[in-house]
Amino acid sequence: MSEPVSAYGMGALFKAFGLGIIIAVALALVYLVVIMTRMPRTRQEWAVGLITTVVSSLAGGSFLIVKYQLHAWGADVYGMMALGGFYFACGLPGWAIVRWVFNFINQxxxxxxxxxxxEVKDEIQK
Structure with a gap:
């Protein structure tokens, strides 16, 4: 059995930083999934993948939470984990979209x- 002061302190810390910890874990996991499925060819591509994954996770996840008013989910641990799932899912397509755009530009x-x-106008009109 833990002492009440330490247990209370850890509970307060988790309450204060819990969503941040869950977001950090979701970002790390989505980045690992992206890197493991599509290895970067250069250091620059690695940096772009990392930045793009983090930005798309934060922007997309935050957009969904605000759009569908899911703020109340952050009140308990399980709700925070569910919000982390939004951050994870929104980070997956980020790097792919940026790679497609840069491949288009490079061609x-x-x-x-x-x-x-x-060319873009002709493709849209098809």
Whole structure:
């Protein structure tokens, strides 16, 4: 049995930092999943993957929580874990979207902006 002061202190710490800890764990896990499924070819790609995963997790997860008013879920541990799932799920597509955009840009490196706009416009009209 633990002493009441230490137990209370740990409970207060978890209450204060619990969501932050769960968000950090969700970010770490989503980054590991992304890296393990699609290994980066260079250090730059590794850095882009890390930054993109973190930003898409935080922005996407926060968007869902605010959009659907899920703030009350953070009141207990299980609700915080559920919110961590939103952060995890929103981080997965981030790196893929950025890679697609950069691959598109790299394929058209010598083209002018007008050529790129015409190509995108033609693809949209199909």
């Amino acid at each position: 058209r490196e010598g083209a002018t902006i007008i050529d790129v706009v015409r």
